[in-house]
Amino acid sequence: AQSVAQPEDQVNVAEGNPLTVKCTYSVSGNPYLFWYVQYPNRGLQFLLKYITGDNLVKGSYGFEAEFNKSQTSFHLKKPSALVSDSALYFCAVRDTMNYGGSQGNLIFGKGTKLSVKP
Amino acid sequence: DAGITQSPRHKVTETGTPVTLRCHQTENHRYMYWYRQDPGHGLRLIHYSYGVKDTDKGEVSDGYSVSRSKTEDFLLTLESATSSQTSVYFCAISSGTSGNTGELFFGEGSRLTVL
Numbered sequence: 001a002q003s004v005a006q007p008e009d010q011v012n013v014a015e016g017n018p019l020t021v022k023c024t025y026s027v028s029g030n031p032y033l034f035w036y037v038q039y040p041n042r043g044l045q046f047l048l049k050y051i052t053g054d055n056l057v058k059g060s061y062g063f064e065a066e067f068n069k070s071q072t073s074f075h076l077k078k079p080s081a082l083v084s085d086s087a088l089y090f091c092a093v094r095d096t097m098n099y100g101g102s103q104g105n106l107i108f109g110k111g112t113k114l115s116v117k118p
Numbered sequence: 119d120a121g122i123t124q125s126p127r128h129k130v131t132e133t134g135t136p137v138t139l140r141c142h143q144t145e146n147h148r149y150m151y152w153y154r155q156d157p158g159h160g161l162r163l164i165h166y167s168y169g170v171k172d173t174d175k176g177e178v179s180d181g182y183s184v185s186r187s188k189t190e191d192f193l194l195t196l197e198s199a200t201s202s203q204t205s206v207y208f209c210a211i212s213s214g215t216s217g218n219t220g221e222l223f224f225g226e227g228s229r230l231t232v233l
Contacts, residue, residue, distance in 0.1 A: 011165060043208055044208070046221045074164040105151070106163075106220060
């Protein structure tokens with residue numbers, strides 16, 4: 001079955017330090033991978049995606065993610081964390097199996113809460 | 119921001135009553151989705167639509183129905199609400215145009231409490 005795992009419920013980082021939010025996936029075929037961020041009482045916002053090409057993907061707000069096919073991982077990173085980065089982060093993979101009439105729905109991880117302290 | 123409006127944003131209801139949540143988009147996107155968000159579960163797909171009157175079930179569709187009579191509106195109905203349906207519901211849209219790789223745009227959510 002296709003799935004996404006975010007092994008950490010919470011990540012704590014000091015402001016100015018680098019941050020990593022982990023994601024591993026299991027899919028058939030080539031993965032389409034996404035990161036979303038959710039601020040309190042808001043909907044999810046798209047951060048970045050990997051489809052093909054360069055394994056290092058750059059996205060919004062200074063975030064980047066590294067695709068590693070051998071480790072089936074797509075970790076989210078930022079060189080220097082800000083307090084305003086504190087939020088809930090979701091990794092997602094496009095479902096390539098249950099295509100049906102859809103373009104391929106997204107399967108989400110359970111989310112990782114990022115807390116950046118001053 | 120994508121033009122997605124969910125209504126109501128908050129609702130408290132009693133077990134056994136019907137509830138309808140509305141998602142309205144101004145983007146003319148083909149695909150629309152209903153997800154629910156629960157602690158420890160992340161987001162789970164309830165139903166989705168790939169066109170007017172074209173809908174299909176997602177991972178957690180039991181107890182829910184949907185309708186899409188117009189491109190811009192996607193309704194989620196709980197025929198007889200239960201406490202297990204207390205959740206935050208998110209609508210999402212996607213264009214599905216050539217080259218689109220599936221990223222979604224989300225509404226602000228509808229918080230439903232079933233007493």
